[in-house]
Amino acid sequence: MPTDCITGSEIGFLRFLRSIRGEATFEPVRFGIVGGVNYLRLFAGVIVVFISMVPPANSVPVSGVVRSKADQSPIAGAEVRVESATQGVVASMSGTFSIDLPSGIMVTLAAGKFGFINSSIRLTPSANSAPVVIRLEPLASGPPLSNPFHDPSVACTYCHAYYYEGWSGAGSGVASRHATAGSNTWVRDLVDGSGTGGGLGQPGYVFKRDSTSLAAGNPYTTGLCAECHLPLLSSLLPEDTPAGARVDLSDAAASSPEGSLERLAYDAGVACEVCHKTESVQQANGEFGRTGFFGKAKLFANDDGVQFGPLPDSDVDIPHIMRAAYNPLHTESRLCAACHEYRMDHDFDGDFDEAGSPPGQTTYSEWLSSSYAQRGVTCQKCHMSPDGDQVDIGVGGPSRSPSQIHNHRFEGATLSRLQRAADVILDATPVAGALQVQAEVRNVGAGHNFPTGFTTRNVILAVTATTDLGQSLVWSSSGTDLVPAWGGVGDEANDYGLKPGRGFARILYGRGEVEGTTQERVIFIDALGEVSNTAIPPKGKDVSHYLFSLEGIPGDIVTVTATLVYRRVWKDLAEEKGWTLDGQGQPYGDLLVEQVHLVVPINHQIEPTPTSTQVEPTPTPTLAEPTPTPTRHPDSCDLVVDGRADAKDLIAYLRDRAGVEDFPTDFNGKNGEDVADLFEFAQFWYQPPPGQ
Template identity: 30%
Template sequence: MNAQPGPRLLLAFWLVTMVPAALAQQITGRVIDADSGQPVVGARVHEQARPALDVVITDAQGQFALPVSAGATNVPVAAALPYSVDAPVNYETEVDLADEGDDIVISLRPIPDQENVDYQPIVGAPPEGCGSCHTEQYAQWQESNHSRAAVNVRVRDLYSGDGTGDGTGPEADGYVFTELHDAEDTGFCATCHSPNENPADPGGVKFNETSTAAGLEGVTCTSCHQLHVINDDIESIHLLGTSEFRFPLSFRGGNEVTHEHVWGPLDDVGFGQMRAAYAPFFKTSKMCAQCHEYENPETGAPGQDTYSEWLGSPAAAAGVQCQTCHMPEADAPGPIAAIGAAPQRPAEQRHDHSFPGVYSGVLGDPVELEVEIEPTGARVEIVTRVHNRVTGHDWPTGVDVRNAMLVVEVSLNGEALVQVAGDQVPGWANDAEPGVQPGDFGGLAGRGYAHVLEGRINGEGPVVSPVNFIDADALVSHSTIPPGQTDLGRFSFELPPTALPGDELAVRARVVYRRVWREIAVTKGWTEQDFDEPWERVVEDQTITRSLTEGDLDRIFFDRFGS
């Protein structure tokens, strides 16, 4: 009879047979500099388009060991070093195919140091532009406000008086920047509204002189994807301190290919016609701050505070970035390019480039309104609560001309009651026409929500308010509702001594949002025109009623008797 193997022999057999199999379930290799052959330390290595799988980091020798499934073949192994403006060398991302058990070398091509000083950013429109390959993203972008930034007729009316007309009608009335400022002043509008017009001198571009194809596309593909840094100087004007373009000078077969150099949030792009760099800041709210936070460069008056509002918000505390709401994930997996055998990516790597806002899909009702009514003595007391449902920034937010108001009106049997206590809507809710016009809510019971600036136009003449940030010296009031918070209002109206049981009290409370000050809209004739987005919206409109009771009237009697 043959002897049976003992426990030690079985253990040795298991170690000999099982350990090599375990070690084989990986792809090993090195990541090196394609020019020098030196190891790239700290590179991220993982399987392309599989963000749920492990990411390994190269060691001091540039080596890595990436776990893969047993028997895996043609695994797309991606390597990228996070881009840093302070790094001595930065690299393009790369993807190589490998099988389980392979030992490979991934060569990362350095991004050239030399800049293409003659480069003009390409357009997004096909057939020459980004939309030829990124068809889905381009179609989404066409529906966005970003695509219309350079041809925004209302901005043009304010800038040069010729946006909604030829400059001979009401569009040329009221505030016109070019008529009220020195000839050399630009106002810096084009730095955000048409950043690709002249990247070599963005602050020198006049908004009404935007003329190149790339400039007229507004905030287009390369306006974001050829930015290589967003720094901490957030209050500076876009491209004039807070952010920078980069246009590396590269060639392929003698042809200049600077347009292929792009920066973005993916660390696993591998396509021969795209020289991508992995820039983690694309995933953060700081990416949006470059245009959505700034101040007057001379006086320091705050023009827009949206990023600062986010920094102190519940969303920021929870790690929710601007992109979470304004570039939401796709509904399904799919590619991000229409050519080149692009990999199928999960929804979390595919984002909406229409940049939806509060009124275009993210939150249809940005605020909630509650109204309480209580006869107290000889008065009717109204308590209102306007709750900002937006958790990432104030409401309203954005450029300084945006504003909103709560308007409260009380009647008894259809006759308006007189307000005797409580806040009133500020005068900025009115137009400049003589008398009181429909929509002139200033002086009515209510509350105002706005970012109000004061200053002298072109630094001359009397101090006026409200003014645009470029003319502002200081912030007068800041009454917007912080994210997730509630504004409380209390208002008192006098009941007439003739009130009887059964008389009906009616309280109407409205929350109205305006994209610009009413004076501007009326003066420019915008109230009579149709736009993609109306200049005014009624966000909430509630009417509650109550019949007076004997008890109410007893309280009224004793209140008056006691007084």
């Protein structure tokens, strides 16, 4: 690679890595914006992280204890670190700790533990520093407030403009789906027909008019949608509130009075404080079957100022607005399970977790059973990945590592993310008057099933074969996979149903309109069980086969095309509802995830092997010894296998941190993939794997 593109900082970084091993030379490598990844920006963050992990040259140990402000009792397990550092120490069972700090330099030493307000002290460490005491205030006890919430456009936007703009869409024009959860027109159309108008007279399915489960005595008359779509209201209800008395979507609307909590619930949806006041996510039985705040997610409403977050060193204490409190839940995917994992109480006995309870969403459990969970790659890492030049989390705050700054757009099924999630591979062979085609759809980049989420989500693979003269090949009814009818049956270009291809979706069934019958593709609130689930699991693949006739086909070339499209809802439902805009008011249509073309010469067809009553024995060939290929030792950090950890592996590490590709970067085998693995990587810089 050319060396004239290397900057001084890059060379310095490479020299820094080599110096750790006592080496004086370096191998030049070109970095820049490659594949949409700004490696220079990543390097800046990596250098900050690397330096924060190496103890200062003139550090001194400082001891101390973390105590409760209430009764001076020691706080075991408190996290103690220098403000903005990515690592620290954990207080012992007696609340004591010892930490290395730079001598003669004033630092802010902070502590945090779930159940307390974060706090910090300022000190200038020296060899003679006396033991320090950090006191944490316990969270308030007592009854919850009737309204602990603030309007994000007033309370959050000034100090946290970067986060607010991502969540609200200010500047970009497209709000996050969290922000529009309360006003989502599709959800309201499905519940009571109020989203785009028409009410109970609206065409297509309307829960309050058409639900067969309501007719059978379903006590969840609200549809349970407001549990996650109006959480500013649903989170405040007592857990023992009767099913029929839960929050209804109609309780909050655009017509609700300005300044009322109902209007805020409609306008702000999943607002900042829905997540930042969530203290736990789990039912009493340890399961996740119930939806949202209906007995699963617990909100801390005793103090309107308390805001939970993932940082124990954020010390901001502004009464009634912002009292930073550490909660490790905010580093875990379990936080997302509040609304992205639930089942239906199909027999109306109050048990959402018994055998046979049909799934509504299983995104969390899909992730939990994947290799992503095993490696510590959380929902937040992918859907809240750091971007841009943001260096602080609030006005006046310290500069931080990119690993501590998360975007709040909460991107899900956007085109760019879908395209990174799936890959299509085609293979075709002409054999005896026919073209045999194999298609693979691989889930290469999603940490959950593809597709996932609400059960109307579906993906279609359409496979066609066309000659160089423009003639479409006819498929054989045997040996060809077909898209289910729900892909759309008709003459429109995107009617893929009953044509070569595959459909990927979860299909639920429920009670039919005639007693004793059933119907398929119902939403979860009407479901009795699951018919099928063809969604592709993380790192999984689907293989399908097709047979096209070549008899009488003119031309010498056939082009096989595989088209992969994503739909948020069933095609017939969107057409019945007349939806040309999505629930946020953005143009709606099929999203083209990938299209692959394979050109196949057909003038040299492979003849089938003739059968014979006498077959000559095939001589056994002499097998040559295989050429050994390098293998990656688990401790060698040799990601791009070539027998050593070098610049190519550093690029692989950075692409993994950026979420572009997935590599096993848990080099130290501790705490999953995190910035500490970079230091481990440096230890093996240019070192061959053991035994080589």
